[in-house]
Structure formats: C-alpha cells, structure tokens
Amino acid sequence: MPDLFDLVAIGTGVAANAVAERCRAAGWRVVIVDERAFGGTCALRGCEPKKTLWTVAEAADRAHRLTDMGLVGGDRVTIDWPSLMAFKRSFTDPVPERHARAYAKAGIEAIQGSARFVGPNAVEVAGRRLEARHILIASGAKPAAPPIQGxxxxxxxxxxxxxxxxxxxxxxxxxxxxxxxxxxxxxxxxxxxxxxxxxxxxxxxxxxxxxxxxxxxxxxxxxxxxxxxxxxxxxxxxxxxxxxxxxxxxxxxxxxxxxxGRVPNLEALDLVSGNVAVEKGRLRLDRHLRSISNPAVFAAGDAAGQGPQLTPVASLDADVVARNLLEGCTHAPDYTGVTSVVFAIPPLASVGLTEEAARGQGLRFEVKQGDMAGYQSVRRTGEPAAAFKLLLEPEGGCVLGAHLLGPQAEEVINLFALAVRLRLPARDLARMLSAYPSGGSNISSMLG
Incomplete structure (x- = not known):
C-alpha cells in the first residue's frame, strides 16, 4: 500500500526546507527526501563551508599585506590546511542531525534515499511508494558533464x-x-x-x-x-x-x-514516468514554478533553473512555491536585484545590468567608474585591487547596475541591490548618511 501525503519534497536544501516547513505549519502531511545527507548544498558543500575557508585565507592574506604597515610578522603567517578543514567541519558536521531533529519536531517525515517518479503523483524511495497531492523538485544542481576525455x-x-x-x-x-x-x-x-x-x-x-x-x-x-x-x-x-x-x-x-559549471540535478528522478516535461536538461515550468505538463509538480532553487544558482534565489523560489500551494497559484518570482559575488580575494560583486547587457537592450545610461585603491577604507587594508563601475539612468535616475571589486564588496553590493530592486534614484542613494569610514561610505564618492 502506498503512503499518502499532501506534499513530497525532494531535497533538503534551503528551498525544500522552507516549503516543507510552511506546508507542515498549515497542517499538511509532509515528507522530505534526500539521496545525500540532510542539509543541502549551501550548508554542507557550498556557500557556507567555502566562506569559512575564505575567511581564514583572507585573514592570512591581509596579514601579509599589512606587513611593514605596523604589523610585525604578518609575512610569516601560514595556513594549516588540516586545522582549517577541522574548523570547517565544526560548521558542517552538525548539520544533518540538526535537520533531522528539526523535521521530527515539526512533524515532517524524513527519508534518506534516492527518489524517482513512478507516476504523476507518486515517487518511490527506499522501497516505499509515496503518493501526494503535490511534489516539489528541489534536488539542487550537479557538475555538468563536459565533453572531455577522462x-x-x-x-x-x-x-x-x-x-x-x-x-x-x-x-x-x-x-x-x-x-x-x-x-x-x-x-x-x-x-x-x-x-x-x-x-x-x-x-x-x-x-x-x-x-x-x-x-x-x-x-x-x-x-x-x-x-x-x-x-x-x-x-x-x-x-x-x-x-x-x-x-x-x-x-x-x-x-x-x-x-x-553546474546543471539541475534531475537525471535520477525518471521524470518521464512523472509526466514532467524537460527540455535540454531543464524543467519546463510556467511563471509560477509549476510544471507545464503536470500541475501537481513544482520546482524551486537550482533544480528549477529559473534564476541564478544562488541561495537567495532558492529562498525566493521557496516563498513563491509555498504561497502558490497554500494560497492559490497566482505568485511568480521577481529576480530583480539579485546579487552575485565571486569570493576571490578580494571579492568581485555584481547586481543589475552589465554595460554589455545594457547596450544590448538599447538603454540610455551613464557610466561612473574608477579605482578605489586610494580610498581610506581600502588603502588601510593594503589591498591594491579595488575598483567600481556603475550604470545609472541619465540625470540622477535609477541604478541599472553596480559592479565592485575590493574589500567589503560583498557587503556594499547589498546597498546597491536594494536600490536596483526598489528602483531607488541614484541621487537619493547618494544622500545616505553612512558610518564613516566604512565600505558604505564609499558610495557617495562613487556617485559623485
């Protein structure tokens, strides 16, 4: 006999967790399934452990940069890789058990195993047939298969x-x-x-x-x-x-x-058996993140492949899917103002349009750009690589795009993201009274 649920969520990352928790809080019977340890990519093998390693690497790099600027011995600072990995594991190792406890407390059944569709409203996992009114595909992404021998x-x-x-x-x-x-x-x-x-x-x-x-x-x-x-x-x-x-x-x-590169992790799901349409390795979804061929199936996060492969996008998708499931299918994601950051040292951060994209759309805009290595907030870190490029509508209009390289870029870009998402005029952003000296205080200089 099949087990009957209101929702089967495939994946235990940011998107699947949020949808499962909200549906369970609404009284739904929910089961969540993952072929790997509970926790998803971001917490276990993505953003969070990477940033932990980056933090130590950046500290070592800064110590080197500040040698001869009053810091003695900075050039002798080294990274002990095994100790760094142990530090990383102090964040990642507790995650699966923490998730398991949270599921149990919420009344969400959790199953570890590989799910595959066996019908439009059913999946099989760990020898069990799970039937549900709705199925969420939030199985994340995996490395693309490159055409390279070996x-x-x-x-x-x-x-x-x-x-x-x-x-x-x-x-x-x-x-x-x-x-x-x-x-x-x-x-x-x-x-x-x-x-x-x-x-x-x-x-x-x-x-x-x-x-x-x-x-x-x-x-x-x-x-x-x-x-x-x-x-x-x-x-x-x-x-x-x-x-x-x-x-x-x-x-x-x-x-x-x-x-x-990475692609949606869909191969093991046997989507044909679920009547879930796929084109070129991607789910075919409507604007509500619902399968165009099977209205019982929704997708979110990297598996949906609608927005950039980023944790905030997964959170946004989850909110949209949960609202569509609980309130009626009228909601759609708006990816305006999604930031992207490359955590190099220093980081490279971006939001909105690049100059190439803006020209491709035939938009009128002004460009403000410059080097920031001499800015007080950058110079005191000893970082030589720092610059900005902004795309603004003419005459103090809205911020179309902001691009930063340098210390604190991953934080300062969030202020520009707010301006892009809310269509805040650049002249209003320039009036912000920020703490000084700080990365945020550089914004008025960039816009000046």
Whole structure:
C-alpha cells in the first residue's frame, strides 16, 4: 500500500526546507527526501563551508599585506590546511542531525534515499511508494558533464571542500565561480594553481572591466590564468594527472578540478514516468514554478533553473512555491536585484545590468567608474585591487547596475541591490548618511 501525503519534497536544501516547513505549519502531511545527507548544498558543500575557508585565507592574506604597515610578522603567517578543514567541519558536521531533529519536531517525515517518479503523483524511495497531492523538485544542481576525455577523473568542488591535505599543484578547468574561489583559497594556502579557460571571457556574467582587473591581480599573486585554453583530455600520470589542451600544451597536477559549471540535478528522478516535461536538461515550468505538463509538480532553487544558482534565489523560489500551494497559484518570482559575488580575494560583486547587457537592450545610461585603491577604507587594508563601475539612468535616475571589486564588496553590493530592486534614484542613494569610514561610505564618492 502506498503512503499518502499532501506534499513530497525532494531535497533538503534551503528551498525544500522552507516549503516543507510552511506546508507542515498549515497542517499538511509532509515528507522530505534526500539521496545525500540532510542539509543541502549551501550548508554542507557550498556557500557556507567555502566562506569559512575564505575567511581564514583572507585573514592570512591581509596579514601579509599589512606587513611593514605596523604589523610585525604578518609575512610569516601560514595556513594549516588540516586545522582549517577541522574548523570547517565544526560548521558542517552538525548539520544533518540538526535537520533531522528539526523535521521530527515539526512533524515532517524524513527519508534518506534516492527518489524517482513512478507516476504523476507518486515517487518511490527506499522501497516505499509515496503518493501526494503535490511534489516539489528541489534536488539542487550537479557538475555538468563536459565533453572531455577522462572527465571522470576530475575532482568536484565537493571533493575540494573535503580535502584533508592540500595538493601541491592544482589545475582548475573552467574560469567560473568555482575555479576562481577555490584557486584564491588554495593559493593563499601555498598551492601552485592554474586556471584553464576555453575563451577570453572568464566569469562571463560579470562586468568584464572588473574581471580583467581580477585576472591581472590573480596572476600577480601567482595564480596562472590561461585564457583561450580549452581542455581536451585528463589523464592519469603516476599519482597525479595531466590535463591536455587543444593547442598541444599539457599541464601537470596533483589534483584537477571541475569548474565547468553546474546543471539541475534531475537525471535520477525518471521524470518521464512523472509526466514532467524537460527540455535540454531543464524543467519546463510556467511563471509560477509549476510544471507545464503536470500541475501537481513544482520546482524551486537550482533544480528549477529559473534564476541564478544562488541561495537567495532558492529562498525566493521557496516563498513563491509555498504561497502558490497554500494560497492559490497566482505568485511568480521577481529576480530583480539579485546579487552575485565571486569570493576571490578580494571579492568581485555584481547586481543589475552589465554595460554589455545594457547596450544590448538599447538603454540610455551613464557610466561612473574608477579605482578605489586610494580610498581610506581600502588603502588601510593594503589591498591594491579595488575598483567600481556603475550604470545609472541619465540625470540622477535609477541604478541599472553596480559592479565592485575590493574589500567589503560583498557587503556594499547589498546597498546597491536594494536600490536596483526598489528602483531607488541614484541621487537619493547618494544622500545616505553612512558610518564613516566604512565600505558604505564609499558610495557617495562613487556617485559623485
């Protein structure tokens, strides 16, 4: 006999948890399922552990930068990788049990196992058939399958964040978030790092003027950034690896890392059996995040693939899905003002339109840009790589886009995000009375 529920949530990350909890609070019978440890990508193998490593790497880097500025011995600061991993585990290890307790307290049944559809309103997991009025697909994302011989030899970001020992030589395939973030942490911990990117536009969704500055800075600190360098094969070489590229060059590594993008994690779900439409590896959803072919099925977060693969997007999707389930299907997500940050050292942050995108839309705008290395809030950190680029509607109109490179960029971008989302005129943003000196106080100078 099948077990009957109001909602089956597939995944235990930010999106699935939020929808499950709200539906359960409304009196629904809810079951949540995950093929991996409870907690999802962000808490266990993504944003949060990465930022923990970044924090220590940034502190070591700042100590080096401030040597001879009154800090004695900063140039001798080193990172003990095993201790850093132990610190990271102090955050990640408690997560699965904490989630299990929260589910039990809320009255949500939790099952660990791989779910697959066995009908439009049913999934099978751990030998049980679960039937429900609604099914939520919030199964996250996984590394894309690259057309590279030997791709199965590549380590993933999951593997990187679980390394007990840091390899001496790392080669990162792809010039996106994962490669730049892992490279900057590893380089500060003493590894030899090379990023291989297929064309001349790494971090393609970011403002390229600032990306070029980040690439130059990465090279200055010893990270090899090879552009126009498309990987063709990965081979074993003794205890290490060799990455062969199309132009004939070969790069030796103790670890070769997959940084070639992520795709919705849908393959194991047998969506055909659930009458859930897919096109080119992505769910076909309407504006309410509901399957166009099966109205019982909704999706949220990375699995939905509607907005950027970011935790705030998963939270927004979850709110929309929960409201549609509980109030009627009338709500749709608005991704205006979603920020993106590359946690390199220093970070690169972005919100709104790039100049290229604004020109592509035929918009009229003003550009304000400049170097921030001399700003008090930056100079006192010893960081030489700092710049901004803003896109504004003419005559003090709304902020169309903001792009920052430098210390505190990941915090200051949130003020610009508020302006973009609420269409706050730039002249009003410039009137903000911020604490001084701080990253926020730089905004009036950028807009001046």
């Amino acid at each position: 791709a199965e030899l590549l380590a993933t970001s999951d593997d990187y964040l679980a390394l007990e020992r840091l390899p001496r030589r790392l080669v990162m395939l792809g010039g996106g978030y994962i490669s730049f973030e892992c490279a900057h942490i590893a380089a500060r911990a003493g590894a030899e790092v090379t990023i291989l990117h297929a064309d001349d536009r790494p971090l393609a969704h970011f403002e390229q003027d600032l990306v070029r500055r980040l690439v130059e800075h990465s090279r200055r600190i010893g990270i090899g950034v090879e552009l126009g360098c498309r990987a063709a094969a990965v081979e074993r070489a003794g205890e290490g690896f060799v990455v062969a590229v199309e132009d004939g060059r070969r790069f030796e590594a103790d670890l070769a890392l997959h940084g070639l």
